[in-house]
Amino acid sequence: MHILVIEDDIEAASYVIKGLTESGHLVHHAADGKDGLGQALTGDYDIMIIDRMLPERDGLSIVSALRAANINTPVLILSALGEVDDRVEGLKAGGDDYLTKPYAFSELLARIEALSRRHTPEQASNKLKLADLEMDLMKHKVKRGGEIINLQPREFRLLEYLLRHTGQVVSRTMLLEQVWDYNFDPQTNVIDVHISRLRTKIDRGRDIPLLHTIRGAGYSLRETA
């Protein structure tokens, strides 16, 4: 993916750029708000990572300007520790996701991959499919190998989210945010427990497990380990 990083902290930016480049992305960097907006308006990017506090022009106003110019590239807003964590304001300005510093790089990576997927227009199909796992969104039914699996409503939403991000790594906080709509860090393994319950239902007794745990990052739904 072609990613624009607008971040004035050069050291932080260099790690992000290195990490993203090594993960196979093409990264451009802008160190202040003015330059950032210029690049964002002229370049063709798949994702933009924009720090909230920037010299010359603040991050939120860049996002608003982009949206006003009808540029709908997904934007992930970064906000620093100590600033008011105003997620609502960030999303209202037109941001697609919001991450508070300090964050784990794996979290950032997972989120931008999720954002890029969200951005590609989804097929109008009412069915999601991975290998022999099928989800019928209209009938609210899940089958694996033709066999019906009974899921609780929340388990259904969890699996739906995983299916929509097939092949990607999703973090625990992303799941808590997207499936349960909470954005705090639980101190216990609450998400793991729900994942393992779901795993029992869809993977137990199957030759090919689909739901994988990615160490230090989260989970991924895919055919190959």
Add this chain to the structure above:
Amino acid sequence: MKLHETSAFRMAFRFAGLFSLIVLFALIYVYVTTLQEFKEQIDRELKQEIGILNNHYNKHGLDSLIQHTKNRQQYGRHLHHYYAVSDLTFKHLSGNDFLTGLIQTNQISPAQITFIDAHDVEHGDEDDNRLRIATQLIANNYWITTGQSNNSIEELEEHTFSAVIIAILVSIFSTMTIGIFMSRQVSAKTENINQGLEKAISSNFKQHLPIPKNEDEYHELTIKLNLMLSRIENLITGMRQVTDNIAHDLRSPLTRMRNRLEVTLLQSRNEDEYRDAMESAINDCSELLKTFNALLSITQAEAGVKRDDWNEIDLSELATEMAELYELVAEEQDLHFQWQKPESIKIEGNRQLLAQAISNLLENAIKFTPPTGTISLKLYIDKNHSYIGVCDTGPGISDHDKDKVIERFHRLDNARATPGNGLGLSLVNAVAKLHNGQLQLSDNNPGLCAYLKLKKTQ
């Protein structure tokens, strides 16, 4: 602070100036109008005198008039009155000849009474050297002239002038004296407050101000200042505690991480070993980040999150969601989980923070309750409050420790072995306070009940 530097003194000084100015203007007005009235009075008398003489002439003729003027001059009342009669060519016929001389040298009108001011008139009487003179032509034949001493006006002028000076001096003196007295009184009170504050500052806000006996505005001010001082003291203590705790609680994981990495570097290892070491370092970092985020959440809850994040929340729905989220976790630990959804209970609040608070209570209960125990999520209301809380059958918290566990980073001895950062209940407490409520800890015999007591929305 010196007296002349105090605002009370400056105010008194300005007030004295203003007051003296007002007195000055008032006295000048009195002086001018009195003088005017006095002059008019003299002119009226002179006019009256001319009238009397005119009548006398008309009735009795010139000789009698001359006699009459002499008589009038000799009466005590007319001692300072002067008369003269002369003919058309100013030939002096009778009376005080200097008057005839005066009317001769001044422009006078034959048609009406003419008034003349004469100074330095030499006629043998030093006291009467200033005269006001009136003259009129009668019967087209004779000038009758009468004069009156003007010296009393001069005296009046002098007296009034000195009276004005004295009055101004007195008013300046008295307002200044009163001003100094008042500013002394006031600055003594402010000085007390100042000294008290100095002591408070040098004692790190431990010492408070002595409360004055009189119940005036200084009494009130002192009470408010004392409230502020206690608040500052609490904040400082809180901050110091947090700093100490951060130093202690963050240093150990950082040291552990550093040691692990150092030991890994001591000798060359294979890739898997390096990978393991780095992964555990990342895990340590994640824990640290969690601690930081928890601290940040507490700070935000304490600072009061912007109210535009607030919505109407159905506590019953929220609790059901939390129950659904944590029921599995409890069951996995072999704990019974109880939750009965009541009818909807709506309050205004921040959904994320309330959810996190409930989650912290549930996580605590799950963490500390031994297997086969029971955890119940409870929600009920009374007249003024909603209560949402968690009861468990764990070890509970002794009354002695109930206050302590709310402090940041405070971990009871039996909790040291479990994972956690000692921030959970601090956050719950901060969230409760943000919603105008409080965190209540009570005994469940055995176990602990922790309730968020929230004020009902009107």
